[in-house]
Amino acid sequence: MSEVSQKKSRRSMIMVLGAFILPIVLAKLALTQNWLDYGVTNKGTLVENELTLKKLGLEQSSLQKSWLVIYSLPQHCDAHCEQTLLSVNNSYIALGREMPRVKRVALSPNPLSVQQAEQLSENSWTIIPTPSLVSQFLSQPQVLVVDPLGNVVLSHTPPKNDDAQAMFGKEILADMKKLLKYSRVG
Incomplete structure (x- = not known):
């Protein structure tokens, strides 16, 4: 060669x-x-420790067998809290045909004003007084996503300013659509 x-x-x-x-x-x-x-495809924070509705003290039969979006309200529901409720509600409406699979729950530590209670019941929110066990697990207001088996899957922390509320609602919507798409329960 x-x-x-x-x-x-x-x-x-x-x-x-x-x-x-x-x-x-x-x-x-x-x-x-x-x-x-x-x-990472989820927008919220995955709940790493096992957290269930039972541990939170929420054992109502009306909450079983469906996906839940739970908003743990602050001590006093001001305009920022109402804006967060509106964002969560808009995300729920944007689910479209998947809406029957999801329920919205508001955990209220204090009684709401008459206007706030009417607005929530008008939008078919389930209002539950905050159980004492919730404060052990949630130190601040949060939006939790719970599967039909009662396991808390995701946590979203509401933004501090009102300008970020639209993005906050879109994040919840994206997570819910993905969970509902791949879920065979609820």
């Missing part, structure tokens, strides 16, 4: 090895150096 053909042969072999080894090395670097997002 001539010297020129040996060089071509070696060059071809190095190029073939490089084509197979280079992607593996790059993939390993991408994983170890955290170059990529790890595929």
